[in-house]
Amino acid sequence: MKILVQKYGGTSLGSLEKIKAVGEKIRKKNEEGYKILVVLSAMGSATNDLISLAQGITEKPSPREMDMLLATGEQTSISLLTMALIDRGCRAISYTGYQLGIETTALHQNAKIKKIDQEKILAAFEDYEVIVVAGFQGINEQQDYTTLGRGGSDTSAVALACILQARCEIYTDVEGIFTGDPGKLPKARKIENIGYQEMMEMSSLGAGVIHPRAVELAGKYKIPLYVASTFSDQPGTMIEDKEEKMEEAVITGITSSLEDVQITIHQLDPTTDHLYNLFSRLGEENINVDMISQTVVKGDLMNVSFTLPKADRERGRKLIEQWEGVNPHTKMDIMDINEDIAKISVVGLGMRSHSGVAAKVFQTMAENRIPIKMVTTSEISISWVVDSRYEKEVIRRIGEAFSLEEDNGKMDR
Amino acid sequence: MKILVQKYGGTSLGSLEKIKAVGEKIRKKNEEGYKILVVLSAMGSATNDLISLAQGITEKPSPREMDMLLATGEQTSISLLTMALIDRGCRAISYTGYQLGIETTALHQNAKIKKIDQEKILAAFEDYEVIVVAGFQGINEQQDYTTLGRGGSDTSAVALACILQARCEIYTDVEGIFTGDPGKLPKARKIENIGYQEMMEMSSLGAGVIHPRAVELAGKYKIPLYVASTFSDQPGTMIEDKEEKMEEAVITGITSSLEDVQITIHQLDPTTDHLYNLFSRLGEENINVDMISQTVVKGDLMNVSFTLPKADRERGRKLIEQWEGVNPHTKMDIMDINEDIAKISVVGLGMRSHSGVAAKVFQTMAENRIPIKMVTTSEISISWVVDSRYEKEVIRRIGEAFSLEEDNGKMDR
Structure with missing residues (x-):
């Protein structure tokens, strides 16, 4: 059968x-x-x-x-x-x-x-x-x-x-998985083949075509997963076990999301377990904290920034206000919530064998004078936060820098 | 509990x-x-x-x-x-x-x-x-x-x-069961108490408030059934075991339906089992034949009239055309289908002990020169078919004849 x-x-x-x-x-x-x-x-x-x-x-x-x-x-x-x-x-x-x-x-x-x-x-x-x-x-x-x-x-x-x-x-x-959202990277290329792990990162980071849980499950059982358009006969994208090749493109795709808010908490005492308590509590409430970064500001205090879904903004804010890490006298001063952010991510198995991806990202951002508000990395992805008004420009510049667009010659000839 | x-x-x-x-x-x-x-x-x-x-x-x-x-x-x-x-x-x-x-x-x-x-x-x-x-x-x-x-x-x-x-x-x-449809018998009285069997007949004959299968089941298990309005505090109608009383109104209610067609088949040979075959076949097809009446027309031939739901009209017609009782040479001539009919019924346990209900119906119809096209009777109901344009007049006249309306004196005093 x-x-x-x-x-x-x-x-x-x-x-x-x-x-x-x-x-x-x-x-x-x-x-x-x-x-x-x-x-x-x-x-x-x-x-x-x-x-x-x-x-x-x-x-x-x-x-x-x-x-x-x-x-x-x-x-x-x-x-x-x-x-x-x-x-x-x-x-x-x-x-x-x-x-x-x-x-x-x-x-x-x-x-x-x-x-x-x-x-x-x-x-x-x-x-x-x-x-x-x-x-x-x-x-x-x-x-x-x-x-x-x-x-x-x-x-x-x-x-x-x-x-x-x-x-x-x-x-x-849509006709499959693209190197970027065609609405934002107009010459985005369709990806013929992508590995489970890359696809999972792409999905988690905002490429909404397929749910990351589904990709994870397919990867676990090695089930070939094919994504294509219902009403078109164009070939789609195959997601399956992928061997790392030397000639591999460094970056498979770029994603962006406007669905998060960035919360920054200032002047925390790093010697307590308050931060651990906060993140456990957010977890218990099913509030999905995504990026987290932490910096020392002065003396023995630190700042921590993290992102969570816009939909959970109010629940998150209340939880933080009730949390013992917050100085009861200055509650309102020590927390910033920034709604106008875009999270940009590049994903690629090739990152494992190619160094310098982060450097190239920072270089591209600096050359175009776009301030980075936060950075996190995984083995095969780099995500960073910018002001939301830069979203499309970042996608275009990074798309150019990492050759994520259709070959112009091919298209126009 | x-x-x-x-x-x-x-x-x-x-x-x-x-x-x-x-x-x-x-x-x-x-x-x-x-x-x-x-x-x-x-x-x-x-x-x-x-x-x-x-x-x-x-x-x-x-x-x-x-x-x-x-x-x-x-x-x-x-x-x-x-x-x-x-x-x-x-x-x-x-x-x-x-x-x-x-x-x-x-x-x-x-x-x-x-x-x-x-x-x-x-x-x-x-x-x-x-x-x-x-x-x-x-x-x-x-x-x-x-x-x-x-x-x-x-x-x-x-x-x-x-x-x-x-x-x-x-x-x-609606606020309960009425002696007639208040849209057609404007002074219809609400019935406080009605027996299962009366209610079943009322429901089957077109009083759409409650389904006859439900009434039958309630009667079988002697479950008291109360019908009332959702958004009013007015008392409704109780359906339960009812003792026949001497003072009982002869007629409990009147119903009418415009949902049937009358089919007449002419010149049938009564010595064959064709008619039996026809009704079995209609039954197998779940076409619910309601009233049936049969008369001898001339010599050894007969006419048969019956009603079935308008929704089943076409299925019924096809079945009759394929049926062996139909003379193949004169198919179209021997069948009449009349859509413009109203089925009127009066229902009442009191009929059992009061004779003359049918006579009074015939008398009322004759006095008002409304031709009856077909009649059937059960133990506690009489149904008859008239041209649909007479529906409201019949309900009014029968309502008067059997005192189904509110007592005018009471209402106006």
Whole structure:
């Protein structure tokens, strides 16, 4: 049995016409001899519409009931696509996460997949050519509906591909992974091949095409992951184990994000464990601190800067105000919150064998007189914060410096 | 444990404001010391909107996938109401039909409830004050989602009340059951008390407030059924075992329906089993033939007239054209289909002990020169067909003749 997993995102399911077109695409692939497990997101803006409904009822909806509500989004899209497939003569059947026994951890709205019933899927493939599964959702030990959090449908698709040892194709509204966001780096190149670790960094750092959890899972089980456009026949990007080559480009891509705020706390006493307490508490509250940097300012005091998602700004601020590290008399003075920042990152396996990437970044920034507010590095990436008004200029300058654009000659000849 | 079952229909859940008001109503009842099992329909026009979506995909949606789609309607309303209840400090939890193990027969879109897991409900009442259950839906032996057909939420509510031996309150947008449709019989009286059998006939014959299957089930298990308005404190109508009293009004109510067509087949040979074949075939196709009357016309031939729902008109016509009882040379001549009919019915337990109801109907019709096109009778009802333009006049005249209106003196004094 040749099995393929395909995942279609919300923009690919934004109208009944698009759902029918997706049905046609799947039918053709089925005719090529593949049994297909299809994983769907909710249609277009359905998930956001459901969240708005809940917010019309209460500011703080019960997480269990929120998952009950959100689960209807994918249930709608799987039933409609399956109707379209059956209408095209395809033997198809839909399953919710609940029906398929996609067991998750208990945590509502951010559950993790624990186990999937492989038997049920293989048994269904005896009778059906296409199985359409609701992504993003599962069932916990209490037999409650759970959801995997934003981007969870990618994770559902990869987890199902792992169970079936199948290739996983993620269809979306862009043609693949690019060296930079084509809206900001107009001549960004499509990447044909990228390694799991590079892709994970790219995703985590703001390349929104595929969820980093999904890439991590695919990497762990060595599942080939292919990202391409739903409604185009252009080849997409293959994510798979990648050998490091000598000729490798130093940098694979550049990403940027305007979704964070930078918080700076001044004049901390480095001899206490206050800082440890603060970050544990932020972690307990599920506030995702991203970049952290720390400098000594004068004498025995230090400054610490970190970024967290804009959405968590207020929760973060309250937590810091209640925190014992804050001088009760000067609370307001010792904390700066800067909203107007852009986080820029360059990613590339090639960094491992090429030194001087950081130097080239600093040089490019200095030459263009763009002040850097904060820097962090990982083995295969460098991220830095600039004032948000410089975002596009930085992308363009770094794109030029690291040759991330299409070869002009090729394009114009 | 004092348990009460309450059902709220789609019009009571037509907006977020209404859902919050329903939440408030339930919270108050809970404070009076009742544990409440709430059964919900889908919000407002949600079910029709989902059907339209499916029809945008294909003219003939797969029934299994249709149930998968429709089940999202109630799942949405239960999660939102439960959020509103929790927000009001009420310990509440929602369950889909699937979760609660509401086992049904296999037939999609018109399943019947077979079994409900009483244990799970009682266990949930240990921890929660209010359990909010999706009406209209269940799960069959294949672990597929099923729906009970139109009006199925009433049946879900009554079935759950039977399991719990609890009183069942049906909340809707009218104040109870009236002697006639107040839109057509403006001075119709609200009925305080009505027996199960009378109510079943009223419901079947077009009084749309409550589904006849639900009334039948309540009668079988002697569950008191109370119908009232969601957003009014006026007393409603109690449906329960009713002793026949000597002073009983002869007629309890009048109903009318414009939802049927009358089909007449001419010149049939009564010595064959063709007619039996025709009605079995209509039955197999789930076309619900309602009134049937048959007359001899000349010599050894007969005419037969029957009514069926307008929605089934085309399916019915095709079936009759293919049927061997039809003379192949004169197909078109021997069948009349009349769409412009109204079916009028009067219902009352009192008919059993009072003769002359039919005579009074015929007399009223004759005095007003309204031709009767067909008549059928049951033990406690008489139904007849007239040209649809006479509908309102018939209701008014019969309402007067059988004193179905408010006592004018009382109203005006």
